[in-house]
Amino acid sequence: MSGIVWLASYPKSGNTWFRVFLANLLADADTPASINDLDTPIASARELFDETVGFDASDLSLDEIDRLRPEIYCHLAGGLKEPYFMKIHDAWTLLEDGRPLIPAAATAGAIYFTRNPLDVAVSFAHHSGWDYDTAIASMADDNFTFCGTPTCLHNQFRQRLLSWSAHVLSWVDRPPFPVCVLRYEDLKASPRETFTRAVRFAGLHHSAVQIEKALAFSRFETLRRQEDAEGFREKSAATIRFFRAGQAGSWRSELNASHVKRIVSDHGEVMQRFGYLDENGEVVC
C-alpha cells in the first residue's frame, strides 16, 4: 500500500499518542523514541509548501493556499514507495471548486481517532487555555477554524475543523478511500488489539513482539517523563504540559451537569453512533 496514510482526528483525541507509538514501532530501537522527533508532520505545516510549490505561502490568501494543498499531497505521494504517515486536524471537506482538500489520489487510507466529546472538551480547554464553556462552544461551532485570520502569519495553514460531530462524520462517512476508525477509549482499554488493527490497516507487517515493545515505549508515564525533562515542541504555548492526564472518563470529575447536558444535546447522535451514549441517552464511558 503506497500513498499517504492520514492520521486524522479532532484535536485531543489520541493522535499524538498514536504517533509516538508509530515512531517507536518504525524505529524498533532498544530505548523509547524522543517525543520531539516524531516523523509524522502535520498536513497544515508551512514548511512543506514553499519548497514544493516554488513560492511563498505567506504571499497568498488563505483560499489560494487551500487551492494548492491537494496538489501538494499528490506531489508528495507521487514519490512514495512505502506508507507515509501525516497527521491532520482538518475535517475532510471539499474546496469551493468541488475538489476534495484531501484527494483520494494522494491517499492510501486514513486512520481516524475518535474520543468521547465530554473528555475532548476537558482536554481541549486545558490545551488551549480556555474555560470549559469556550471549549464546548467551539466544539459546537459548524465553522470552527484554526489559523483563520488574515492579518498575521500563523505557524500553520487555515484548518476548517467544523463542529466535533461534523468532523467525525466528514472523515468516517465521506472520503472515497478506506478509513479505519479507532476509539481513544479502545486504545486505552485494549491497546494490543486496537493498535494492531491500525498497524495492519496501514499495511505494516511488524510482529506482535515489536508492537508490544512500541506500546511499552509509548506509555503515558514515559511520555510525561520525557516532556518534564526536555519539553515537547508540539505543546501549545497556552498550556503547561501536553501530556496532562491521558485518561478516559476524567470529564466526570471536571464537568458540571450543565456542561454535560450541552455536549450531549450538541452531539448526541454521533455520540450514540460511536458508543458514547446508550439507547436511553445515558453516557456510557
Place this chain on the structure above:
Amino acid sequence: MNYYRIFGLNIASELPLPSRAIPGPSPCGADLVIVFGTVPEMLAAPRSNGIRYQVAPGEFLLQVDNVARFYVRDGNRITISPEAGAGEEDILIFLMGSAMGALLHQRNTLVLHGSAIAVNGSGVAFCGPSGSGKSTLAAGFHRRGYPLLADDLCAIAIHDGRPVVIPGFPRLKLWADTLLKLDTRTERLQRVRLGVQLEKYFLPVDDSLQEPVPLAAVYTLAVSNTDTMSVTPLSGANKVDQLLGNTYRKRILHGLRGGTDHFGQCSAVAAAVAVKRVIRPDRGFRLDEMLDLLATGFTP
C-alpha cells in the same frame, strides 16, 4: 524601460520596481533585463520540479495561478507573461521573491532566506523560516535608526575573500498585526497583493545604502513554546549547517546548479562571520526586549 540598481545589478525593467529609479541606460548595459513577453509552457529537460515550478541548468520557470508565469534565464533575463486581469502589484511580489531568488542563484550569489540591517557599517542578517520574525526584527531595528539592507532575500557575495551583503529592495513586507505593534498606520501603505484578501503591506524604508557592506553576523531564528529568549553563538560545522538550512529555495538552487558550490559558499561565509542561534517565545513577540537582547551582541 525603467532603470534601477538593486542587488548590485544594473536592471532595465518594463515593470516598474519599488526602488529608486536611476538615469539609464547604464553605459555598460544592463546586468538584468525584465520584460513582458512569451514564456515557454514547460522546460525541455527539467532537472527538478515542484507543483508550480521547473528548474534546469540556467533556466527557471514559475507559474503563479491567476497572476503570471515567470521565465528566468542565464542570470540576466526575466520574462513575465501575466495572466488575464492580473495587476502589477500582484506580479511584483512574486518577481521580488522566487524569480529574483532564482536569478541570483543563477549568478552564483548566495541568497539567505532573511532580512539584514547595517550596524556601524557592517551587515547583520536575520534568517529563519516564514513566521520566525525576520522582517519584524528588521523593522524594529530600522525604527531604531539602523539602515535596512534586505528583506526576505539576503544576497551575499564574496569580495576580496570577505563576505558582503548586497542591498536589495528598499521595502519591508509586514503583516497588519506587526505594523500595529510598530504603531504604523496601514492606510497609506501599498498592499503586497491587491487581488486577494491578504493583510500584508509594503513599508518603504530609507534607501541611502546602495553599496555592499561587509557581513558581520548571521542570526538564525527559531520559535519555542516556552518563555525562553536566548542567543547562542555557534561554532564549526553548526555554523555551516545553519547557513545551508537557511538558504533561500534550496531545492530550486540545487536544480539550477547542484549543491557543491553552495556548500563551499556557506563554508566560506561561516569561516568569516559570527553565526548565532536565536530562540524566541511563540507567545507575544516582546519585540523591544528582543531588540535589546540582540543589540547587546552587536560589535561596537
